[in-house]
Amino acid sequence: MKHKILVTGASGAFGSLACIQLAENGHQVVGTMRSIQGKNEAIANALKAKGVALAEMDVTNEESVNSCVSSAIELMDGIDTVFNNAGIGANGILECFTTDDIQKMFEVNVFGVQRLMRAVLPHLRQQGKGTMIHTSSCIGRVTTPFLASYSASKYALESLAEGYRAELSGFGIESCIVEPGGFPTGFMGGMITPSDTERLTQYGEMANLPETALNGYVAYVESIPEQRPERVAEAVVGLVNTPFGEKPFRTVVDFSGLKEGIENYNKVLNETTKAIYTANGVDNLLTLNKD
Numbered sequence: 489m490k491h492k493i494l495v496t497g498a499s500g501a502f503g504s505l506a507c508i509q510l511a512e513n514g515h516q517v518v519g520t521m522r523s524i525q526g527k528n529e530a531i532a533n534a535l536k537a538k539g540v541a542l543a544e545m546d547v548t549n550e551e552s553v554n555s556c557v558s559s560a561i562e563l564m565d566g567i568d569t570v571f572n573n574a575g576i577g578a579n580g581i582l583e584c585f586t587t588d589d590i591q592k593m594f595e596v597n598v599f600g601v602q603r604l605m606r607a608v609l610p611h612l613r614q615q616g617k618g619t620m621i622h623t624s625s626c627i628g629r630v631t632t633p634f635l636a637s638y639s640a641s642k643y644a645l646e647s648l649a650e651g652y653r654a655e656l657s658g659f660g661i662e663s664c665i666v667e668p669g670g671f672p673t674g675f676m677g678g679m680i681t682p683s684d685t686e687r688l689t690q691y692g693e694m695a696n697l698p699e700t701a702l703n704g705y706v707a708y709v710e711s712i713p714e715q716r717p718e719r720v721a722e723a724v725v726g727l728v729n730t731p732f733g734e735k736p737f738r739t740v741v742d743f744s745g746l747k748e749g750i751e752n753y754n755k756v757l758n759e760t761t762k763a764i765y766t767a768n769g770v771d772n773l774l775t776l777n778k779d
Contacts, residue, residue, distance in 0.1 A: 491619075491728055492564040494557070495519045496547060496604060497574030498535060499528045501673035502623060505721035506571060507540045513725055518560040520545035520574075547574045547600030550607075557607040569619040570608055571724055572601055577679035578638045580698045581691055584682030590637050593680055597641035601648055609656070616779075617660040619735070621727055622649050623720075626669045626746045629753055634698035638679070650761075653737065654773040662776050664727050664735050667750060668720045669742030672710040676702065714743035733778045 493510055497503040498519030507519040518541045524532040532542055541563050545556035561567055576596045578585065601622070612618030627635055628642025646665065653663035670676070679702075682688060688695045709715045723741045738754045740747050765771040 491515045491569045492566050493517045493569040493571060493728065494560045494567050494608070495571040495573060496545060496600075497521070497623075498540070498542070499531050500573070500575075500675060501671070501717040502668070502720045502724075503571070503573045504531050504535060505717055506573070506724045507535055508538045509718075509721045509725045510728060511539045513729065515728065516564050517541065518543055518563055520556055520560075522546050545574075547603060548595040550603050553600075553603040554607045557604070557611075561611060566615070567608060567611060568615070568617065569621070569728060570604070571621045571623075572604055573623040574600055575623060575675075577635075577675055578641075578681070579634055579679045579702050580637075580682040581634065581688060581695065582636050584684045584688045584691075585637050585680075586683055589680055589683050590640075593637065594641050594644070597638075598644045598648070601645055605648075605652065609661070612661050613656075613659045617732070619662050619664070619728070619732070620649075620652065620656075621664045621666060621724060624649070624665045624667045626667050626740065626742055626750050628667065629750050634701060654765075654770070657773050657776045660777045660779070662733065662735055663737065665738045666720065666723055666727070667738060667740045667742075667754075669715070669740075669744050669746045670705055670709050671715055671717050671720065672706055673717050676706050709744055712743055719743070733776050 493515050495503055495507050495517060498507050499521035503519065507517050511517050519535055520543050521528050521532070523544055524542050535542060543556045543559050546552040574596060576593055578593050622645060624645050625642045627639045628646050631639040649663055649665050656663065720741050723739050727735050727739065740750045762771065762774065765774055
């Protein structure tokens with residue numbers, strides 16, 4: 489079955505590769521990015537050459553999100569699948585991030601998700617079927633030093649996806665989360681850093697550790713042949729191509745040693761979730777309506 493797919497964050501590695509692979513699989517794809525000009529012009533042209541339609545979307549702006557979703561529905565004569573992939577990272581001493589710093593990231597990673605969901609869900613509910621795929625992270629499951637503010641945004645995304653999964657199951661809308669490990673992409677170099685540099689000096693030598701740790705980690709994942717963004721795109725294509733109602737809720741994509749631990753954690757959480765839902769008499773919300 490060929491799908492009509494909206495992909496946010498199409499200028500990044502995961503988004504652009506997913507757009508290309510989905511289009512190569514015969515799916516109709518609209519990729520979105522903040523602008524198709526300037527620094528994004530080259531990737532925009534490459535996507536268009538692969539048959540991907542493009543639309544501009546700023547996920548921090550509700551009017552932009554609503555307008556783009558409407559345009560995508562018009563371009564494809566509908567939407568049945570959304571790959572909610574736009575995101576931004578942050579690396580640094582947690583105390584030195586101002587609330588404005590963290591809010592800037594949450595505007596994309598959390599509030600941007602909510603804007604997109606509110607824009608697209610009326611259409612999906614009306615047609616009685618749809619698929620939502622969210623890009624989270626392995627560190628949306630476990631927190632590591634210096635990346636805690638980013639992890640917080642992905643923890644929040646995981647919670648939103650959990651809630652939507654239950655509340656939308658009766659409308660025939662399935663939910664999936666993709667949890668990549670760290671991959672050597674431009675994402676690593678575009679992270680927000682703390683703006684309170686004065687407070688940073690109070691941390692002494694530790695102030696240099698976030699950058700040192702990140703550079704070391706990038707070198708490590710670059711040394712792993714399989715740890716490439718194409719693997720994440722392949723996982724997304726695999727989910728899209730999996731029959732409706734048979735998709736796993738969470739898919740971990742990692743070859744650096746995180747996969748088994750995160751999958752074990754997810755398995756325990758899944759059983760705990762079932763038990764809590766059952767105890768509260770709402771376990772039916774974990775069953776997707778396939779009619």
